Amino acid sequence: MKLYRHSFVILVLVMTLILPGCWNRKELNELGVVLAAGIDTVGNQYEVSVQVVDPSAMSKQRIGDRSPVLVFSERAPTIFEALRKMTTKSSRKMYLSHLRMLIMDEATARRGIQEPLGFWFRDHEVRPDFYIAVAKGRRAKDMLELVTPTEALPAMDLYKSLEVSEKSWAPTAAVNVRELFQTMTLDGVNPVLSGLTIKGDMEVGKQLENAKQPLSFAEYQFVGIGVFREDRLIGWLGEEESKAYNYIMNRVFSTVGRVKCPGKEGDFVVEVTQANTKMNPMIKNGQPHVVLNVFVEANIGEVHCKVDLRDAQVFNAMQQAAQDSLAIILEAGVHKVQKEYGTDVYGIGEAFHRKYPKQWKEWKKSWDDMFQNDLKVEMRFDYNLRKLGKIIGPLQKESGE
Amino acid sequence: MTIVAMIVALSGALLEYRRLVQNKSYRDIIMSVCLLASGLLLGILQMLKVKLPSLMGGITTAFEPFSKMVESWFS
Amino acid sequence: MRKMILTTRQATFWFTLHQLGSALLVIPSTLVFIAKQDAWLAVPVALAAHLLLLLLYFRIANRLNGQTFHEHVVSILGKWGGGLCLVVFVMAYPFLTFTLVIRDLGDFLTGVMMPETPSEAIYLLMLAAVWYVVHGGVRTIGRTVELLFFAFLFLFVLLTVSLIPSMNMDYILPLFENGPKPIFLASISLFAFPYFESVLFLFLASHMQYIQQWKTVVVRSALLSGGMFFLVVFVVIGVISQGVVADVAYPSFFVVRTISIGGFFERFEVIVAVLWYITIFFRLSLLLYVSSYALAGIFRLKDWRSLLIPLCTLGFFIAPLTWPNTSVQMQSIRAWPYYTVLFGVLFPMVIWLIGSFRGNHGKK
Numbered sequence: 001m002k003l004y005r006h007s008f009v010i011l012v013l014v015m016t017l018i019l020p021g022c023w024n025r026k027e028l029n030e031l032g033v034v035l036a037a038g039i040d041t042v043g044n045q046y047e048v049s050v051q052v053v054d055p056s057a058m059s060k061q062r063i064g065d066r067s068p069v070l071v072f073s074e075r076a077p078t079i080f081e082a083l084r085k086m087t088t089k090s091s092r093k094m095y096l097s098h099l100r101m102l103i104m105d106e107a108t109a110r111r112g113i114q115e116p117l118g119f120w121f122r123d124h125e126v127r128p129d130f131y132i133a134v135a136k137g138r139r140a141k142d143m144l145e146l147v148t149p150t151e152a153l154p155a156m157d158l159y160k161s162l163e164v165s166e167k168s169w170a171p172t173a174a175v176n177v178r179e180l181f182q183t184m185t186l187d188g189v190n191p192v193l194s195g196l197t198i199k200g201d202m203e204v205g206k207q208l209e210n211a212k213q214p215l216s217f218a219e220y221q222f223v224g225i226g227v228f229r230e231d232r233l234i235g236w237l238g239e240e241e242s243k244a245y246n247y248i249m250n251r252v253f254s255t256v257g258r259v260k261c262p263g264k265e266g267d268f269v270v271e272v273t274q275a276n277t278k279m280n281p282m283i284k285n286g287q288p289h290v291v292l293n294v295f296v297e298a299n300i301g302e303v304h305c306k307v308d309l310r311d312a313q314v315f316n317a318m319q320q321a322a323q324d325s326l327a328i329i330l331e332a333g334v335h336k337v338q339k340e341y342g343t344d345v346y347g348i349g350e351a352f353h354r355k356y357p358k359q360w361k362e363w364k365k366s367w368d369d370m371f372q373n374d375l376k377v378e379m380r381f382d383y384n385l386r387k388l389g390k391i392i393g394p395l396q397k398e399s400g401e
Numbered sequence: 402m403t404i405v406a407m408i409v410a411l412s413g414a415l416l417e418y419r420r421l422v423q424n425k426s427y428r429d430i431i432m433s434v435c436l437l438a439s440g441l442l443l444g445i446l447q448m449l450k451v452k453l454p455s456l457m458g459g460i461t462t463a464f465e466p467f468s469k470m471v472e473s474w475f476s
Numbered sequence: 477m478r479k480m481i482l483t484t485r486q487a488t489f490w491f492t493l494h495q496l497g498s499a500l501l502v503i504p505s506t507l508v509f510i511a512k513q514d515a516w517l518a519v520p521v522a523l524a525a526h527l528l529l530l531l532l533y534f535r536i537a538n539r540l541n542g543q544t545f546h547e548h549v550v551s552i553l554g555k556w557g558g559g560l561c562l563v564v565f566v567m568a569y570p571f572l573t574f575t576l577v578i579r580d581l582g583d584f585l586t587g588v589m590m591p592e593t594p595s596e597a598i599y600l601l602m603l604a605a606v607w608y609v610v611h612g613g614v615r616t617i618g619r620t621v622e623l624l625f626f627a628f629l630f631l632f633v634l635l636t637v638s639l640i641p642s643m644n645m646d647y648i649l650p651l652f653e654n655g656p657k658p659i660f661l662a663s664i665s666l667f668a669f670p671y672f673e674s675v676l677f678l679f680l681a682s683h684m685q686y687i688q689q690w691k692t693v694v695v696r697s698a699l700l701s702g703g704m705f706f707l708v709v710f711v712v713i714g715v716i717s718q719g720v721v722a723d724v725a726y727p728s729f730f731v732v733r734t735i736s737i738g739g740f741f742e743r744f745e746v747i748v749a750v751l752w753y754i755t756i757f758f759r760l761s762l763l764l765y766v767s768s769y770a771l772a773g774i775f776r777l778k779d780w781r782s783l784l785i786p787l788c789t790l791g792f793f794i795a796p797l798t799w800p801n802t803s804v805q806m807q808s809i810r811a812w813p814y815y816t817v818l819f820g821v822l823f824p825m826v827i828w829l830i831g832s833f834r835g836n837h838g839k840k
Contacts, residue, residue, distance in 0.1 A: 403596060405600070406599075406600050407789075410788070410792070413607075417785055424779070428775065428776070429772075429777045429782040429783075432772075432775050433782045434786075435786075436783065436790055437785065437790075439790060440786060440790035441789065443793040444789075444793040453797050455797060455798065456572070456575075456797055457576075457799045458800070458804050458808070460808060460812070460815050461804065461807050461811045463815075464814040464815045465810070468811045472661060475657040475658065475661040476657060
């Protein structure tokens with residue numbers, strides 16, 4: 001009995017040696033950690049580029065002049081093929097779990113993103129937490145080749161910049177893969193992706209020189225928002241329109257806005273500390289009608305005109321001016337999306353779906369058309385200017401006028 | 402892999418049978434050997450790449466009409 | 477051998493984990509595919525139906541009088557008839573489910589975590605652990621479950637709590653978009669899998685001190701697991717919206733991968749995967765125990781332990797045969813409830829009816 005027990009325990013122990021083993025063992029020095037990937041369309045093939053970190057290049061004793069990241073690219077009709085084909089160029093297997101950014105060029109985005117994205121959803125290694133952007137007017141491969149000064153790893157630079165910028169600058173929309181997946185599967189909403197471009201001299205920007213002096217030769221910039229219908233890019237929103245998009249989507253955390261001074265030459269700037277938009281769909285005369293209730297709280301951040309901020313009346317006028325200017329921005333943004341592009345990126349259709357499921361069933365088929373022609377958008381504002389900051393008046397002599 | 406599993410199963414079973422023989426539980430041994438043999442037989446067939454029918458495939462074909470029926474009630 | 481007694485707490489935990497195992501992983505996707513954003517409503521419906529079904533099981537349990545369930549069946553249907561019925565029942569239900577769960581585990585691990593590992597290695601390791609704990613007997617299982625349940629609970633709370641911040645209530649709306657029908661249809665799936673399997677608890681009724689205790693345990697574990705299903709389905713829909721839930725194979729795992737709180741509280745999906753390991757472990761142990769215990773009872777063996785290794789071996793080799801590919805599996809999930817009705821409802825119903833008939837007869 002005892003012998004039997006013991007021998008079995010030994011057997012089990014031996015099994016644990018052989019079995020759990022290291023079937024899927026991946027040593028760090030055999031892997032190329034992919035931080036960013038780019039998809040370009042070349043002819044009818046995809047050119048997939050990946051930005052790979054060499055883990056040892058990140059350690060303290062790194063060899064001076066070598067780049068901490070490498071870019072590999074390969075062409076194939078499908079993404080997966082291209083990725084595997086890369087092993088012919090690199091000694092390391094691409095490890096996708098730490099992907100932070102996926103960039104597509106405009107041609108790919110216009111051709112439809114659903115197919116090239118499918119792989120990134122299906123593969124087991126990829127975590128659904130990376131951001132997606134469209135390279136505006138540039139190749140995705142260029143975006144990956146840029147040497148960024150702030151961070152040694154360009155992908156991390158992009159990633160962090162996107163996160164910070166989304167929190168403090170309204171025109172930036174950071175869209176991660178989960179949100180994209182959601183907007184692609186729901187009927188009453190179309191996806192958007194943020195645009196990314198490079199300014200400056202790209203040829204120097206690709207060299208390590210780019211990071212060797214205070215002012216870089218080339219730098220990336222997130223610009224505007226790309227508007228999609230289904231999975232195809234159909235156009236871009238400019239800065240103001242992107243801002244409108246983020247206000248309506250309730251994605252403004254903090255931003256600044258320039259407003260013309262009431263009755264005076266010059267501008268003042270408000271810092272928005274809180275913004276909240278409620279979308280309230282209703283049916284008027286059998287037509288869709290949506291009310292946007294925009295609530296904003298802001299402080300004064302900069303004043304370029306001579307006004308007496310101690311005067312409550314002046315202050316109220318400024319508040320009104322700020323509200324009006326926001327209204328103009330939002331209306332222009334909605335107008336552009338609604339009339340020019342005619343694609344419901346705001347998810348207004350989804351709001352109707354939630355509130356009027358029965359009506360939605362009828363509308364679902366022709367929603368794009370209804371959104372463009374029949375939908376009335378009404379906005380109501382509640383704009384509150386609150387504080388002045390550390391000083392009160394614009395810096396000027398009392399007897400100035 | 403399959404061979405490792407077979408060896409583990411066999412050696413485990415043999416150890417077990419020593420105890421069972423001591424306890425004179427012959428009925429247990431017969432039952433156990435039958436099951437074990439059918440298990441190993443299946444394993445050998447799989448190793449020889451014999452095409453065996455899929456269990457759930459069979460159940461699905463047999464019970465799909467019911468599921469279709471109920472689904473039609475509810476839609 | 478009768479001294480194998482489970483405490484109320486041990487049994488409750490064990491039964492709960494049994495019901496959660498593998499269902500927690502697959503069920504959200506199935507429910508959402510049918511009932512869209514209303515899927516969470518299917519959980520209470522299924523639970524209510526289950527509690528009704530439990531009344532039938534309780535009637536049978538009342539007649540056991542200290543007998544085990546298989547002895548009871550044999551006493552009702554006769555030595556040969558009962559024996560044959562039981563063998564078919566055991567092989568076609570708890571044992572088949574046992575192999576399916578092994579396969580599920582292998583598919584899950586190789587599908588989303590370790591695609592290059594052969595699933596046989598995973599089966600073998602899991603079966604060794606399950607064999608070990610079942611070999612120890614009911615009391616060993618009971619103590620193990622007492623220990624691991626709290627690890628499970630901790631992980632479950634971690635999972636749900638860390639998901640709540642990213643929930644968006646809009647995804648739950650609109651309620652009853654397609655009327656109540658899809659909700660009922662979805663609830664059938666949950667009702668059948670895992671709740672029909674509660675019939676197996678009858679085999680364990682003799683391991684409780686009083687039948688009354690057994691009844692409270694069954695009800696409690698149903699409520700506990702039902703509550704957890706409800707939470708998970710609700711949270712998962714709220715976080716990733718119905719379109720995505722229906723489209724991913726293991727939503728409750730997928731959703732963990734999206735968690736990122738404060739930029740550092742992220743990427744712990746492998747830790748949470750331990751949760752499914754624990755539930756599947758106890759699910760397997762219950763199925764294996766019931767299979768071998770019942771079979772040993774039917775064939776009047778001296779020790780049910782002697783069947784463990786053969787059954788594990790058989791399970792190991794049947795697992796690759798269950799379905800050739802994922803599409804067949806997806807399809808089989810839809811037919812499965814109607815197959816299990818035979819065992820979960822029809823069989824106990826017959827036992828009860830014949831039992832009442834015989835019982836009355838006997839008194840005359």
